[in-house]
Amino acid sequence: xLWLALKTLFHERGRLIITLTGIIFSTVLTLAQVSMYLxxxxxxxxxxxxxxxxxxxxxxxxxxxxxxxxxxxxxxxKVRAIPDVVWADRLILTWGFLKLAAGGQEQVQIIGFNPxxxxxxxxxxxxxQPSDVKGGRYMIMDRTSEKRLGQLLPGSVWELxxxxxxxxxxxxxxxxxxxxxxxxxxxxxxxRFMTAIVREDQTxxxxxxxxxxxxxxxxxxxxxxxxKDNDILSKRxxxxxxxxxxxxxxxxxxxxxxxxxxxxxxxxxIVGQTVYxxxxxxxxxxxxxxxxxxxxxxxxxxxxxxxxxxxxxxxSVGSLFVLLLRSGIEKAGVALYLHPLLFVALFFIVLxxxxxxxxxxxxxxxxxxxxxxxxx
Amino acid sequence: MSxxxxxxxxxxxxxxxxxxxxxxVAVDSITLGxxxxxxxxxxxxxxxxxxxxxxxMGCILHPTRGEVIIDNRRISGLSEDELPxxxxxxxxxxxxxxxxFPSLTAIENVELVLRLKKTPKALIRPKxxxxxxxxxxxxxxxxYPSDLSGGEKQRVAFARALAGDxxxxxADEPTANLDSKTGMEVxxxxxxxxxxxxxxxxxxxxxxxxxxxxxxxxxxxxxxxxS
Numbered sequence: 001x002l003w004l005a006l007k008t009l010f011h012e013r014g015r016l017i018i019t020l021t022g023i024i025f026s027t028v029l030t031l032a033q034v035s036m037y038l039x040x041x042x043x044x045x046x047x048x049x050x051x052x053x054x055x056x057x058x059x060x061x062x063x064x065x066x067x068x069x070x071x072x073x074x075x076x077x078k079v080r081a082i083p084d085v086v087w088a089d090r091l092i093l094t095w096g097f098l099k100l101a102a103g104g105q106e107q108v109q110i111i112g113f114n115p116x117x118x119x120x121x122x123x124x125x126x127x128x129q130p131s132d133v134k135g136g137r138y139m140i141m142d143r144t145s146e147k148r149l150g151q152l153l154p155g156s157v158w159e160l161x162x163x164x165x166x167x168x169x170x171x172x173x174x175x176x177x178x179x180x181x182x183x184x185x186x187x188x189x190x191x192r193f194m195t196a197i198v199r200e201d202q203t204x205x206x207x208x209x210x211x212x213x214x215x216x217x218x219x220x221x222x223x224x225x226x227x228k229d230n231d232i233l234s235k236r237x238x239x240x241x242x243x244x245x246x247x248x249x250x251x252x253x254x255x256x257x258x259x260x261x262x263x264x265x266x267x268x269x270i271v272g273q274t275v276y277x278x279x280x281x282x283x284x285x286x287x288x289x290x291x292x293x294x295x296x297x298x299x300x301x302x303x304x305x306x307x308x309x310x311x312x313x314x315x316s317v318g319s320l321f322v323l324l325l326r327s328g329i330e331k332a333g334v335a336l337y338l339h340p341l342l343f344v345a346l347f348f349i350v351l352x353x354x355x356x357x358x359x360x361x362x363x364x365x366x367x368x369x370x371x372x373x374x375x376x
Numbered sequence: 377m378s379x380x381x382x383x384x385x386x387x388x389x390x391x392x393x394x395x396x397x398x399x400x401v402a403v404d405s406i407t408l409g410x411x412x413x414x415x416x417x418x419x420x421x422x423x424x425x426x427x428x429x430x431x432x433m434g435c436i437l438h439p440t441r442g443e444v445i446i447d448n449r450r451i452s453g454l455s456e457d458e459l460p461x462x463x464x465x466x467x468x469x470x471x472x473x474x475x476x477f478p479s480l481t482a483i484e485n486v487e488l489v490l491r492l493k494k495t496p497k498a499l500i501r502p503k504x505x506x507x508x509x510x511x512x513x514x515x516x517x518x519x520y521p522s523d524l525s526g527g528e529k530q531r532v533a534f535a536r537a538l539a540g541d542x543x544x545x546x547a548d549e550p551t552a553n554l555d556s557k558t559g560m561e562v563x564x565x566x567x568x569x570x571x572x573x574x575x576x577x578x579x580x581x582x583x584x585x586x587x588x589x590x591x592x593x594x595x596x597x598x599x600x601x602x603s
Contacts (some may be wrong), residue, residue: 004477004488011479288475291436292536293464293492295457370436373475374427374548 001298005305012278016310019274023314023350024321026267030260031322031338031346032329037256038342039335044177044246045239047111050123051091053207054216055079056238057223057230063249064242066109066177068093070194070202071230078226079208084219088208089119092190098183099159101150108145108160108183109176112190119207122184127154128169133186138168145181147333161193175335177246264353272357275307279361283368290370299365303358311354315347382409383466383543383576384433389442390599391428402428404599405442412543415570415577417590425599426580427548433578434469434546435462447543464493468537468575470566472549474529476521482532483508483517489539507535511565527558534565538573545569547579551586563589 009016042049048056048065057079059069079088092112097105113120113130121130122140132138139160141152156167165185174182194202210219216234223232233241247253279286286299326336391403403425410416410433418426431437432444435451436459444451446466454462468489469475476485486504495503508517511531521529530550537545547566551559563579567589570577579586587593595602 003491004480007484008477008479284473284475285477288469288471288477289488289492290460291434291463291469292489293460293467295460298492371427371431373436373469373471374431 001294001301002305005302006309008282008302009306009309015274015278019271019310020314020317022267022270022274023311023354024318025270026263026353027315027318027346027350028321029263029267030350031319031342032336033256033260033263034346035322035336035338035342036334037253037260038337038339040177040252041243041246042337043175043335045242046174047093047120048235048239048242051120051207051235052209053089053119054210054213054235055208055220055223056233056235057206057208057227058204058233058238060229060231062231064177064245065093065238066242068204070199070204073201073203073206075227075230076203076206079206079223082208082219082222084210084212084215086209086211087117087119088206089114089117090187090203091120091205091207092187092194093204094190094194095180096161096183096193098149098181099162106148107180109178109180110160110190110193111182111184112187112194113184115186120184122169122171122174124172124174126170126172130169130184132168133184133189135186137163137165137189138185139165139189140169140171140184141167142171142174142182144173144175144333147331149181163192165189179333264349267350268353268357271307271310271354272360275303275358276360276364278306279303279364283364284373286365287368287370287373290368291373296366300362303361303365304355307354307358308351311347311351315350319343382411383447384410385443385445386429386433386439387443387445389429389432389439389444391425391432391437392440401599403432403439406596406599406601408433408594408601410544410576410578412576413570413574415567415579415589415591417586417593418578418580418596419582419587419593420596420602422582424596426596428599429596430546430548430578430580434467434544435459464540466542466544468539468542468545470530470533470537470545470547470550472552474521474526474533474553476529476532476536478521481518481520482513482524482528482535485521485532486535486539489536493540495540504535504539507538508532510538511535525558526554527561530554530558530562531565534562534569538569541573543574543576545575545577547577547581549581549583550579551581551583556585559583560585 059071062068073090076088076090079085094110096108096110098108099105111120115131115134118130133140146152152170154167157164176182220232289299329336386406386408388405388407389403390405393400393402406429420426432439483504486507487500490500490503505517508514511534513528513531516528550562563585566577569575
């Protein structure tokens with residue numbers, strides 16, 4: 001029956017093109033939306049994911065990584081006192097204004113990390129080393145922010161909140177959810193930007209690595225008992241909290257979800273409509289097949305083969321289209337998360353949508369009276 | 377001429393559409409037998425129940441009452457799932473509107489039935505070509521139905537009906553869409569099939585030419601056989 005499905009499908013090229021257009025549209029829209037959403041969530045959780053810590057300690061009611069609140073940094077001693085903690089370090093997340101060479105200024109996200117341990121440092125460097133920020137007013141900027149900040153030249157001097165910093169290195173792939181450029185510097189230097197508004201002995205995060213990650217829950221409970229004014233989360237829970245905040249509380253996730261769903265619905269409707277119109281137009285042929293001894297299952301095979309082939313072809317073209325557009329989209333500052341697993345998952349979603357859209361055709365076939373073949 | 381033992385028997389078959397006051401009796405208690413090599417022509421006015429009777433005989437339509445027996449096998453009791461195999465094994469159909477697949481060439485239309493009948497792959501193409509040769513279309517095998525004349529289309533339909541060598545051919549108004557000369561040729565072809573290949577042939581027709589070549593003619597009116 002695959003033979004007949006192919007023959008019929010390619011005989012009617014106009015209808016095939018309409019079907020493929022629907023699937024390509026659906027694939028591009030859904031893939032773009034989902035990969036953009038995942039890219040944004042990747043940006044929002046990038047620092048959390050790349051720090052090899054099991055536990056994150058933060059001020060009470062911090063909703064996501066970008067909106068940190070200060071708390072006394074001496075609490076790190078309570079963390080280090082737990083026997084299962086291998087190491088604990090502080091991390092500052094704050095904000096500043098970077099003066100641009102072309103005039104004006106840009107708000108930037110500042111991450112202050114310990115250059116001796118490298119905990120919280122950028123994970124990919126294309127120039128210099130994270131430890132290069134040690135011992136003075138040095139900073140690392142990310143190549144993805146070059147478009148907004150201007151050319152990043154190692155050794156160039158920038159003014160951040162009226163304090164001059166030398167560019168010691170350039171990182172790659174660090175973006176914030178808010179799209180503000182990310183700047184890394186030594187913990188002590190970052191402190192000056194935070195203490196402009198809070199007390200000197202404050203920090204925003206303490207991160208800790210455990211000897212046995214299986215004891216994360218137990219350690220969190222022990223810490224919570226002595227640090228009642230802090231939230232203590234596992235790495236996984238902090239990622240989840242950050243993702244949920246941006247997805248649910250801001251409605252951003254719903255926006256992406258609805259657009260992706262719209263893509264699937266419109267694509268599915270186009271496929272369903274063309275497949276159904278095709279079935280209606282070929283009812284006599286389906287009836288003839290029944291009269292000639294074909295079973296309903298044989299006829300379903302024809303319809304599902306056609307839908308399946310269209311879905312594979314449409315999804316492939318749509319995916320290729322997104323891959324071709326990828327660098328252009330990313331140059332515009334939008335991160336796309338295009339993991340092979342995403343393609344696999346979306347393929348099955350698109351395929352299921354196409355199969356689902358063939359439901360009315362299958363129902364029509366099931367109830368088709370082969371006597372229709374005798375009508376002139 | 378014909379073997380005496382009927383290959384197909386319709387016993388007291390009837391078909392009623394609808395229920396109660398709105399019911400319509402399409403076929404009313406008809407008994408017919410058909411033997412191998414025999415050509416039976418069913419004639420009657422439009423709406424008399426000819427096609428319904430043909431559908432019942434071809435196991436396409438379940439009768440409301442009565443029995444259909446093919447090759448000594450009672451068909452009426454079979455489930456919907458079992459009927460496709462019966463149709464595949466015993467029947468070849470020829471339709472008034474040819475019912476060829478426009479996306480398939482002449483030879484592919486014939487191959488379709490051979491594929492449905494699970495003919496070994498290597499035999500499909502030669503067998504289909506042989507059947508088209510038999511109906512005089514050996515040189516038109518790769519033509520699509522849209523490129524064939526009405527008579528040629530009906531010949532392809534004959535070749536398709538013969539594919540898989542069914543013992544019974546059912547033809548519904550096979551000459552209705554053809555001119556007189558082509559219609560005559562088609563009918564001669566049917567007779568040749570019945571006689572040479574010992575097929576049982578049922579033709580539903582208005583065409584007096586069909587009557588001329590039949591071994592037996594029955595008239596049907598208001599769903600009943602006219603004596």
